[in-house]
Structure formats: C-alpha cells, structure tokens
Amino acid sequence: MIKLSHLSKPRVIRVDRRWRITTRVGIAFLATSLCLVSILYVSETVASLRPLQPLLWVVATACCSFAGLVSMRTVRTLRDIESELLRHAGADSAATVKEVALTPRHIIAADPICDGWNRLLDLAYANAQAPPRVAAALDHEAVTLARAMRGLPVAWVITDSDARVRYISQVATAILGAQDDTACEGRDLTQLLGILDDGDEAENNDLNEVLGPVRMVTLRRELTVSGVLIKLRVVRTRLGGRSGDGAGMAWVLQDITQQQLATEARDQFLMTATHEFRTPLNNLQAYAEAIVKQDGLDLERQKEFCNTIYTEANRLARLVDHLLTVSQMEAGSMVVHRHELDLLPILEQLVEHNQTPAAQKQITLTSQFPAKLPTVVGDRDKLHAALVNLIGNAIKYTPNGGEVAVSTIVEDEWIRIDFTDTGVGIPLDEQSRVFDKFFRGEQAIASTEPGNGIGLAFSREIARLHEGELSLRSAVGTGSTFTMRLPIGGKSRSGI
Amino acid sequence: MTSIDRRGGVTVIRPDQPLQRSTVEALAVDVANATRVGLPLVVLDLTETPLIDSAGLEWLLDLDEQCGGGGGCVCLCAANELCRDILRITGVGATLRHFDDLTEALGSFA
Amino acid sequence: MTQSVPTVLIVEDDPVFRRVMSFTVERSGVSVEIASNGQEGFQRFIQGGIDFIVTDLQMPRWSGIDMLEQIFQQTSVAPVPTILCTAKGLELDTEQLISRFGLVAVLRKPFSPRHLSELISESLSKVEVLGHD
Numbered sequence: 001m002i003k004l005s006h007l008s009k010p011r012v013i014r015v016d017r018r019w020r021i022t023t024r025v026g027i028a029f030l031a032t033s034l035c036l037v038s039i040l041y042v043s044e045t046v047a048s049l050r051p052l053q054p055l056l057w058v059v060a061t062a063c064c065s066f067a068g069l070v071s072m073r074t075v076r077t078l079r080d081i082e083s084e085l086l087r088h089a090g091a092d093s094a095a096t097v098k099e100v101a102l103t104p105r106h107i108i109a110a111d112p113i114c115d116g117w118n119r120l121l122d123l124a125y126a127n128a129q130a131p132p133r134v135a136a137a138l139d140h141e142a143v144t145l146a147r148a149m150r151g152l153p154v155a156w157v158i159t160d161s162d163a164r165v166r167y168i169s170q171v172a173t174a175i176l177g178a179q180d181d182t183a184c185e186g187r188d189l190t191q192l193l194g195i196l197d198d199g200d201e202a203e204n205n206d207l208n209e210v211l212g213p214v215r216m217v218t219l220r221r222e223l224t225v226s227g228v229l230i231k232l233r234v235v236r237t238r239l240g241g242r243s244g245d246g247a248g249m250a251w252v253l254q255d256i257t258q259q260q261l262a263t264e265a266r267d268q269f270l271m272t273a274t275h276e277f278r279t280p281l282n283n284l285q286a287y288a289e290a291i292v293k294q295d296g297l298d299l300e301r302q303k304e305f306c307n308t309i310y311t312e313a314n315r316l317a318r319l320v321d322h323l324l325t326v327s328q329m330e331a332g333s334m335v336v337h338r339h340e341l342d343l344l345p346i347l348e349q350l351v352e353h354n355q356t357p358a359a360q361k362q363i364t365l366t367s368q369f370p371a372k373l374p375t376v377v378g379d380r381d382k383l384h385a386a387l388v389n390l391i392g393n394a395i396k397y398t399p400n401g402g403e404v405a406v407s408t409i410v411e412d413e414w415i416r417i418d419f420t421d422t423g424v425g426i427p428l429d430e431q432s433r434v435f436d437k438f439f440r441g442e443q444a445i446a447s448t449e450p451g452n453g454i455g456l457a458f459s460r461e462i463a464r465l466h467e468g469e470l471s472l473r474s475a476v477g478t479g480s481t482f483t484m485r486l487p488i489g490g491k492s493r494s495g496i
Numbered sequence: 497m498t499s500i501d502r503r504g505g506v507t508v509i510r511p512d513q514p515l516q517r518s519t520v521e522a523l524a525v526d527v528a529n530a531t532r533v534g535l536p537l538v539v540l541d542l543t544e545t546p547l548i549d550s551a552g553l554e555w556l557l558d559l560d561e562q563c564g565g566g567g568g569c570v571c572l573c574a575a576n577e578l579c580r581d582i583l584r585i586t587g588v589g590a591t592l593r594h595f596d597d598l599t600e601a602l603g604s605f606a
Numbered sequence: 607m608t609q610s611v612p613t614v615l616i617v618e619d620d621p622v623f624r625r626v627m628s629f630t631v632e633r634s635g636v637s638v639e640i641a642s643n644g645q646e647g648f649q650r651f652i653q654g655g656i657d658f659i660v661t662d663l664q665m666p667r668w669s670g671i672d673m674l675e676q677i678f679q680q681t682s683v684a685p686v687p688t689i690l691c692t693a694k695g696l697e698l699d700t701e702q703l704i705s706r707f708g709l710v711a712v713l714r715k716p717f718s719p720r721h722l723s724e725l726i727s728e729s730l731s732k733v734e735v736l737g738h739d
Contacts, residue, residue, distance in 0.1 A: 213591045215560055216569035218604055237564070271694075275664060278693035279620055282716035286626040289718050294633060308622055 021078065021113075025071045032067035036060050077111035155253040158239075163189045163211060163249065175232070175253055177225035189251060193221050193234060210236055220256075231257045273323060276454070280316040284309055321385065322458040336379045336465055343408070343415060343486075344373045346384055351406055354391050361400045368407040373415060374488040378466045383486075386462035386470075389455040390419045390482050398423040398479070414468075414485045425476040434472065435460045459484070498523060500530045506605050507531050508598065510541040515552025524555055528562075536568035539601045542575040553588045560592060569593075573601040612657035612730050613637045617647035617673065618691070619665040627660065630719035634727050644668025648676050652683055658726055663692035674707045687729050689722065691715060 019027070039056045043049060049056070084104040106118045149156065155172035159165050165184045176192050178184045184192065195207050209217050221232045233254040239247065287305045291297065297305075328334040351367040358365040376383075394404045402422040409416050426434060435456050456470075459482075463470040467487050474480035498511045507530050513519050531538060538559065542548075548556070560570040571593040575583065583589030595601040614636050618624040621642070628638045639656070641647035645668045647661060659677075661670040668676070670690055677685055688707060692698060693715040700712040710729045713722060 209593070214569075214593050215564045215591060217593070237569075271697075274695060275693045278715045279623070282693065283620070283622045283626065285716040286623060286630075286719045289720055290626055290630055293720055294630070305626075308625070312622060 021074055024074045028067045028070040028074070032063050035063040039063075077107065077109045077114045077117075080107045080109065081113070081117050155255070157184075157189055157251040157253070158248060159189050159251065160248045165189050165192075166248065172251075172253055175225070175230070175255055176223075193232070193253075194223050195221065210234075213238070229257075230255055231260045276319060276323075277316070280312045280319065283312045284316070287312070319454065322389075322454045325382070325385075326454060326458050326461055334465065336382065338377050338379065340375045341378050341380055341383070342373065342375055343383075343417075344369060346380070346387065347406065347408060347417070350384075350387055350391055354395060357392075358395050358404060361395065361398070361402075363395055363398055363401070364403045365395070366403070366405045368405065370408065370410065373408065374410060376415060376466065376486045376488060378486065382462050383466065386459040386484070387417070389459050390470075390484065393455060394419045394421040394423070394480075394482070397421065402479075410488070411485075413488050415488060417484045417486075418481055419483075420479065420481040422479040425478055426472065426474040426480055427476050431472055431474060435470070498526065500526060502530075503602055505535060506537045506539055506602055508539045508541055508602075510544060512544040514547035514549065515545055515555065516547065516549040517551035520551050520555045524559070527559065531563065531566075531568075536563040536566040537605050538563055538568065538570045539598065540570060540572045541598050541601075542572055542579055545579060546576065548579050548582050553582070553586055556588060556592060571595060571601050571604060573598050611635070611637050613639060613655055614658040614660060614726060615639050615641065615647060615650060615656045617641045617644060617659065617661040617665070617670065619643055619662060627719050627722065631660070631723045631726060634723040636726065636730070644670060644673035644676075648673045651677060652680060654683055657686055658730060659686055659688040660722065660726070661688065661690055663690055663694060663698075671703075678707065689713060689725060691717065691722075 039060045043053050043056045084107065088104045104121060106121055107114055149169065152169070153171060154169065155175045156169045157165055157172050158167040165187050168184045170180075173180060173184055176184065178192075190196075190207060190210060195210060196203055197207055206219055210219065216235065216237045218233065218235050221234055223230050223232055233256045234251060235254075236249050236251045238249055287309045291302055291305050291309075325334065347367070347369060351365060355365055391404070391406060398404055398421040403420075404422075405418070405420045407418045407420070460470040463484050463486070468485045471483050471485075472480060473483070498509065498513075500507065500509050502508075507527075509523075509527055509530070511519070511523060515523070527538070540556070556570070556572075563570050572583070572589075573595040574597055575594060580589070580594070583592070583594070593601075593604065595604065614631055616624060616627050616631065616638060618627060618640070619642055624640055624642070628640055632638045636658075639650060641650050643665045644661070647659070648668065650656070651659065651673075661673060663670040670692075674685075674688065674690075677683075685708070687710045689710050690703060690707075690712045691714075692712065695714075698712070703709060703712055711725055
C-alpha cells in the first residue's frame with residue numbers, strides 16, 4: 001500500500017536532453033545504411049575505384065559491424081535490466097532458490113537509464129524496508145494495544161465529548177446489560193448510566209460534572225439492569241492530546257456491588273459487635289455503681305450484685321475471645337496449635353465442671369463415653385472453648401428440670417460428640433441460621449438468658465478448623481442435638 | 497507552614513498563605529515530592545488561602561495536568577468567596593472540581 | 607397526679623440490666639413495672655397507670671421506637687415522659703428522636719442507673735408541679 005502510494009506520487013519527469021535509445025539505434029542503422037549506399041554508389045560510378053571493390057566491401061562490412069556494436073552497447077544497460085527482471089520473474093517458479101538473491105539488483109553502467117534503474121530500485125527498497133518496517137512496528141503496537149484493550153477485564157468506554165459511545169469494551173456492554181457493542185454505539189453513555197436530565201438537582205449536578213471540562217470525575221451510580229440492582233463507580237477522564245485530535249472522554253466503570261455489600265456487612269458487624277460489647281459493659285458499670293453508691297444494701301444483695309458482676313465480666317471476656325477468634329478465622333489469620341489430643345479427659349472434666357450450673361436449674365446432666373477414644377490432632381484450648389460453649393448452650397436453653405446428655409461414639413473415621421437437650425428446640429427455618437454471627441433465635445430471645453449469638457458461629461468455626469463439622473438436629477418442643485464430628489488422627493489441612 | 501498530609505491514598509495540601517508568585521514555587525516543589533509515590537490524588541484545602549494570583553492559577557493547572565498524566569486529579573475545597581470568584585472568572589474553576597469541605601472532597605475519591 | 611406513688615415502666619430486653627435498673631429506680635421511691643420488649647411494654651402501657659417510661663432502643667420484636675410510635679398513635683392513653691436508652695453509638699440522631707417523641711433524654715449505654723433515677727425524679731416532680739397548677 002505504502003509502496004504504491006510512494007511510487008504513484010507525482011514526480012517531476014526530467015526531460016533528458018540526450019537522445020533516446022530508439023533514436024540512437026535508428027541513427028546507428030541510418031548511418032550504416034547511408035555508408036553502404038554511398039559505398040555502393042561510389043563503387044558503381046567511379047570506375048577507377050573498381051579494383052578497390054573488395055576493400056569497399058570490407059569497409060561496408062565494418063560499417064555494419066560497427067553499427068551492430070553501437071546498438072549492442074546502447075541496449076546493454078537495458079539488457080542488464082531485462083535480465084535482472086527476468087531473474088526476479090523466475091523467482092516465483094524457482095522456489096528452491098533463495099528469494100533474497102533473486103530480488104532485482106543494482107547495475108553499474110555509464111548509461112543514464114542505469115541511474116534511473118538504480119534510483120528506482122533504491123526507492124523501491126527504501127519503501128519495502130524502512131517505511132514499512134516503521135509501519136509494521138506501529139501496527140504491532142496498535143494491534144497489541146487494541147488486543148489488550150479488548151482483553152482487559154475492565155469496563156472501559158470511549159466516547160466523544162458529548163458522551164456518545166464510540167468504542168466500548170465487552171465488559172462494559174455486559175455491565176450495562178446490552179446485547180453487544182453495536183447496541184451501545186452512538187448512544188449517550190450518560191443515558192445508559194441513568195444520569196438523566198430530569199430536573200432532579202443531584203442528577204443535574206452529576207450530568208454537568210460529567211460533561212464539564214474537569215479532567216477527572218468520579219461518581220457512584222446505582223443502576224437496575226434487567227431487574228438486578230448494581231452499584232457502579234464511574235471514573236471518566238478527558239482524553240488529552242493536541243487540540244482537535246482525539247477529543248473525547250474515556251470512562252471506566254467498576255462494579256462495586258460486591259464491595260459495597262462487604263462494606264455494609266462490615267458496618268453491620270461492627271454495629272452489632274459494639275452493641276454486644278456495650279450490653280455487658282453497661283451491666284458491669286451499673287451493678288458496680290449500685291454497690292458503691294447505694295447506701296444500706298443488705299449483704300445478700302451485695303453478694304447477688306457481685307455475682308452478676310462476675311458473670312457479666314466473664315460474658316464480656318468470652319465475647320472478646322469469641323469475636324476475636326471468629327474474625328481471625330474469617331480473615332484466615334488464625335494460629336492453630338496442633339497436638340495429639342485425648343478428648344476423653346477433656347470431656348469428662350467438662351461434664352464435671354458443668355454439674356453445678358446444671359444442678360442450679362435442676363437439670364440432669366448425664367454423660368456416656370466409651371472406655372477409650374482414639375486421639376485427634378487439634379488445639380486443646382480452642383476445642384475446649386467450643387465444647388464449653390456447646391454444653392453451656394445446652395444447659396442455658398433447657399428449662400428447669402430438663403435433661404442434658406453428652407455422648408461420644410466412634411463412627412468410621414470420626415469421633416462424634418452429641419450434646420442433647422430437652423430444651424425448647426429450634427424451628428426448622430431458624431436451624432440454618434443459628435450458626436450465623438449474632439443470630440439469635442426467637443426462643444433464645446424470649447428466654448431470660450443473656451446471649452450474644454456468637455457462640456455457635458465460634459464453635460462451628462473451631463470444628464471446621466479441625467476438618468470437622470458441627471451440625472444440628474432439632475424439633476420445637478422436644479429439644480435439640482448439636483453434633484460435633486472430629487476426624488480421628490486429625491486429617492489436618494496442613495498435613496500434620 | 498503549608499501542611500501536606502496523606503489521608504489514605506489522597507494527598508491533602510493546605511497552604512497557609514496566598515497562592516502567588518512568591519510562594520508558589522516552593523509549594524510546587526513540596527507538592528511534587530509529596531505526590532511522587534502512588535496515584536497522584538490531590539486535594540487542595542484552601543481554607544487558609546486568602547488569595548490566588550495568576551502564578552497560582554497557572555500552578556493549579558500545571559498540577560492538574562501533571563496529576564492527570566499520572567492517572568490522578570486535583571480538586572479544591574473550602575475556598576473563600578474571593579478565591580471562588582477568581583477561580584470562576586478566570587475559568588480555572590471550571591476544570592477543577594470544588595467541594596465545600598475536606599470530607600466531601602475526600603469522599604469524592606472513594 | 608392521682609396516685610401517691612408514680613409508676614415507672616421499664617422496657618429492656620437484657621434481664622441483667624433490667625434487674626439493676628428496676629432496683630435503682632425503685633430505691634428512689636417510685637413503683638416499677640417491667641417489660642422485656644416493645645410489644646409487651648405497649649400492652650402494659652395501654653392498660654394505663656403508667657407515669658413514666660424508660661425504654662431500650664434495640665429490642666427483639668418491637669424496638670423502643672416501634673413502641674413509642676404505637677403509643678403516639680394510640681389516642682386512648684396520653685403519652686407520658688419517656689427516657690430512651692440505647693447501646694447505639696454516635697450514629698443515632700438523638701436530637702431528632704427527642705423532638706419527635708418529646709423525650710426527656712436519650713441515654714447512651716453505658717450509663718449510670720443512678721443518673722437515670724435522678725432524671726426520673728426530676729421529671730416527675732416537674733409534672734407534679736404542673737399538675738398542681
């Protein structure tokens with residue numbers, strides 16, 4: 001393309017003052033003919049020269065030969081050019097010969113057409129090599145960039161200064177819910193983004209800002225695409241460059257729906273967590289104040305209040321522990337110490353320690369353990385905390401006079417620990433949610449027992465950390481069974 | 497002393513003197529140093545800036561150009577009445593976003 | 607005021623805190639009734655005889671706000687002075703709540719039950735003075 005355009009450039013044709021090749025050959029032959037005619041004429045008319053006739057023939061022949069030589073010399077450059085061209089023409093058929101060797105070569109001669117040929121070749125080669133090489137490099141860059149733009153997982157849109165879409169990435173069309181890029185081309189991006197000029201002041205501000213001369217504008221949009229609400233962060237920059245070239249705007253759309261959800265979840269968590277912290281803290285302060293400031297408090301009251309302070313302090317400590325553990329586990333930064341553990345003594349101790357609180361509520365706490373249990377690999381403190389929590393829950397949510405049973409059996413590769421109570425039970429629709437952080441069932445809320453809704457989330461995280469699981473079977477009115485399964489020998493994730 | 501601090505990813509510059517020929521050069525150097533690392537997102541807090549002269553305006557545009565080249569931008573906040581008028585009349589205000597207070601300006605980058 | 611001893615209704619879901627609140631308030635010489643959530647509180651309130659309400663904000667079923675809204679819609683019994691307690695932080699617009707329900711105060715947990723009981727006495731004595739006028 002480029003080569004052609006180069007060659008077809010109008011060039012000043014230099015009119016050569018020298019005779020053309022045909023003229024020169026013609027003149028050579030004319031001179032020869034004239035020579036021959038004059039010799040013939042002389043030999044016929046001048047009798048005295050008759051004896052010299054053989055000599056004249058020799059001269060005539062010499063004339064002819066000379067003319068031939070002159071012609072040959074004249075066309076020699078042409079012949080060279082011809083042979084070069086022929087060589088080149090033959091290259092297509094003779095594929096065995098290296099192509100490079102067969103390109104027309106420069107020729108050396110005194111003839112002006114030689115100069116012309118050489119110059120032509122120079123031009124052709126210059127076109128074939130230098131400028132096309134630049135063009136190829138440009139092409140390469142442009143092609144790579146274009147491919148990168150298409151391949152980038154970024155929703156970019158290039159518009160003109162009026163926000164009319166000129167180019168749009170597939171990601172952006174997907175975000176905007178369009179069929180393909182042609183569906184968006186030429187449309188007003190502000191409309192696609194739902195920034196409408198509908199008299200709403202905030203909308204108008206957005207619109208003015210986006211179409212204004214500010215170099216970079218960031219805004220957030222909420223967009224409903226085929227029934228789904230998505231949240232977008234839109235960054236638009238004005239395309240720089242010399243005046244008049246490539247004026248327009250580049251837009252990047254980021255789908256921040258997920259991020260937004262995460263932020264909201266975090267805020268929600270923080271709010272709930274602070275609430276959960278404030279409640280025991282508030283109690284501590286209130287009871288302490290009651291003891292300190294109220295005069296004439298009888299001993300029984302004082303003792304009761306101190307007890308409350310004690311349990312509330314414990315509750316706060318447990319909450320801090322659980323919360324830290326759960327968030328650490330969620331962040332994946334939990335440090336787990338793995339040792340070979342015999343669960344039996346832990347469980348026996350657990351049941352023993354909980355006899356007193358159970359007895360306070362006239363609850364029968366029974367246990368059923370085999371004589372020997374295989375070991376598990378795990379973190380003693382964390383497992384202990386989880387088990388304490390489960391047995392505590394069972395006692396807490398079982399009404400006075402009920403029963404709580406802890407039993408352990410070995411099932412295939414698992415140690416199964418059941419905590420069965422005769423409590424209020426958990427309705428089916430709540431069963432999947434009791435393991436959520438801060439979720440408290442209706443019954444739990446109705447009960448007078450304080451709770452923070454983090455214990456079960458904590459216990460399940462611990463079970464999972466040990467490659468185990470915590471599950472629940474329950475029916476309203478008959479009670480619940482929480483089952484913790486731990487793998488024998490601890491098929492731990494880290495391969496210990 | 498002009499305070500320059502980093503709020504998250506945003507550089508907040510709060511000059512305590514007019515943006516004018518005599519002050520702008522030193523400021524430019526400080527700001528250039530402060531925005532060398534990371535995305536150059538700059539908020540220029542004009543609370544304590546009584547006046548902007550032509551050199552100051554020029555610097556603002558240069559700074560925006562520079563930051564724009566690095567993928568960031570400059571926005572202004574809390575300019576007084578006079579500065580606002582100067583920005584509006586010279587048209588410089590049209591190319592730089594202005595916010596009423598710092599919180600709002602920082603929020604615009606969120 | 608027809609009753610010699612005013613009755614304070616305490617609506618709070620945390621039994622532990624309810625205990626200490628009612629204890630402290632009772633000691634200031636008023637009679638105390640308790641409810642563990644907004645709905646319960648509302649039902650007790652419309653039975654009448656309540657001179658003052660202390661309610662928590664975040665409670666299961668009906669929140670403190672829900673309860674107050676119901677009370678304000680209820681025409682049979684006139685609203686009484688109310689103190690709202692909350693474990694919420696600074697995100698709560700207390701000013702708006704105070705003007706909306708004519709609250710005596712919004713107390714942020716942790717707060718002192720003694721301070722609460724002082725506020726109650728103060729507010730009740732004001733009402734009494736007005737009542738005598």
